[in-house]
Amino acid sequence: MIFYGTITVLLLLSAGLVKKVESANIDIENHEFKKLQNRYLFAFYLAAFSDWLQGPYIYQLYHDYGYDEDMIAVLYIAGFASSSVFGSVVGYMADRFGRKLLCVLYGLLYAMCCLTKLSPDFYTLLIGRILGGISTSILFSAFEAWYVNEHVNFFNFPPEWLNSTYSKASFVSGFLAIIAGLVADALVTGLDLGSVAPFLAAIPFLLVSSLFILLVWKEHTNPPTKNDDEFLVFSSLKLMFYHDRILLLLGFIQSAFESVMYIFIFSWTPVLSSLKPPLGLVFAIFMIAYMMGSKFYKLFTSRRFRPEILLLVTCLFSLACFILITFALTSILFLNLQDVKIPVTICYFCFILYEVSIGMYFPVMGYLRSRVIDEKYRASVTNWFRFPMNLFTCLGLVISFGSHNNFENAQGFLYSRKFPLIFGTCSILLLAMTFVCAIFCKKYSQKMRFLEPNNPVVAIEELDTMVRLKGVVKKDSDSIESQLNREEKV
Numbered sequence: 001m002i003f004y005g006t007i008t009v010l011l012l013l014s015a016g017l018v019k020k021v022e023s024a025n026i027d028i029e030n031h032e033f034k035k036l037q038n039r040y041l042f043a044f045y046l047a048a049f050s051d052w053l054q055g056p057y058i059y060q061l062y063h064d065y066g067y068d069e070d071m072i073a074v075l076y077i078a079g080f081a082s083s084s085v086f087g088s089v090v091g092y093m094a095d096r097f098g099r100k101l102l103c104v105l106y107g108l109l110y111a112m113c114c115l116t117k118l119s120p121d122f123y124t125l126l127i128g129r130i131l132g133g134i135s136t137s138i139l140f141s142a143f144e145a146w147y148v149n150e151h152v153n154f155f156n157f158p159p160e161w162l163n164s165t166y167s168k169a170s171f172v173s174g175f176l177a178i179i180a181g182l183v184a185d186a187l188v189t190g191l192d193l194g195s196v197a198p199f200l201a202a203i204p205f206l207l208v209s210s211l212f213i214l215l216v217w218k219e220h221t222n223p224p225t226k227n228d229d230e231f232l233v234f235s236s237l238k239l240m241f242y243h244d245r246i247l248l249l250l251g252f253i254q255s256a257f258e259s260v261m262y263i264f265i266f267s268w269t270p271v272l273s274s275l276k277p278p279l280g281l282v283f284a285i286f287m288i289a290y291m292m293g294s295k296f297y298k299l300f301t302s303r304r305f306r307p308e309i310l311l312l313v314t315c316l317f318s319l320a321c322f323i324l325i326t327f328a329l330t331s332i333l334f335l336n337l338q339d340v341k342i343p344v345t346i347c348y349f350c351f352i353l354y355e356v357s358i359g360m361y362f363p364v365m366g367y368l369r370s371r372v373i374d375e376k377y378r379a380s381v382t383n384w385f386r387f388p389m390n391l392f393t394c395l396g397l398v399i400s401f402g403s404h405n406n407f408e409n410a411q412g413f414l415y416s417r418k419f420p421l422i423f424g425t426c427s428i429l430l431l432a433m434t435f436v437c438a439i440f441c442k443k444y445s446q447k448m449r450f451l452e453p454n455n456p457v458v459a460i461e462e463l464d465t466m467v468r469l470k471g472v473v474k475k476d477s478d479s480i481e482s483q484l485n486r487e488e489k490v
Helices: 002-024 031-064 069-097 099-116 122-139 142-154 159-190 197-216 235-243 246-271 279-302 307-334 341-372 375-400 410-414 418-451 460-489
Strands: none
Touching (some): 002 279, 031 122, 031 142, 069 142, 142 159, 142 341, 279 341, 341 375, 341 418
């Protein structure tokens, strides 16, 4: 009953929030911006939907093939380790040879990953996880790097308009996750096609995404010269450690937040098991909360809240959620509770609030990355940000998997300190992240004041007018330049 009541309340709150955001938001009426945004989002939605489609049944597929939890843990760890090892190479290739090419390869590599799921052979599945790790690195770096370059450097749109794209991408991604979960469930249980069906269903979406990018996307980058040694694989690390320390701060925040997020993904199911939750419904509840977070971000940015402050608020909010979860789980151990439903219910509601913070985190982090990472190293630095996250997540998986305790009753919790330890460690990591975020806010504000000392806050409609005028001037200057070139030839 609690789950149906929760989703009803969240749907009502979401409807009110969407209405409030739309009334407060001023739509950007710029044709070229809309075209660029739609080109990016269509390909990203296809890529994200195919990724979401596979998520619910990865564990079930490995279990159906007869692997125990320890072997499944190895397969999961292989994916994150692959993303760590190959991520820096993927970033270098994207910055060196073009982000469009890597985005096309994303669909092809991930389709190959899906095909490996047809085989129950462990090493074939291991190869699939490696391909999946590489594909994930591309999805979370090259796509964003392509869009930011086109938006900021080629079209010269205001950076503030990035918030519109990121909040829309985050909101629709949450909606697609719900649809993907329903589709996957219909394929496996409704049509009884087996747990491999969602992976095969993802392949057409991946291929259409790659084809769309190949035919529709254009890339406008300045290729490096032969003597340009800045494009060495580790030059982005040199940039982070020696030239721009603010990147280290932002990288730590991203690594810490996303490490905790992935550990949460692998931990929430056993923690809530005593409530006997309908997993599909709980997943939908989490995604609605995630979508609400993206709408909160859009509402706050429309009211001129500074992005770095929103990031700090997100960090504080997630920290508060995990502290409450840690206390709730610890109380089961130290108070010798026989009925664990009350502390587990507290965890459940904290999980929902934490999903709201995740919905705010992704658009604000995407915007801040676009502002502080140098264009030449954008994909490389973004992947280096993910390197420690993958290592932390692998460590969390080593701790999380392999336990066969029963968590459906108090005794299961009493005989294991695993989850209080996991969430306590995550709380400490989030505390460190919040402290670093406070330092980042100060450094970022100073950097923006230095780079744009005479750039006051401008309303969205004024920005739109400015870009329209800039487009007219650019068009006129281009026509004059072409006329002069023709006269010179004559």
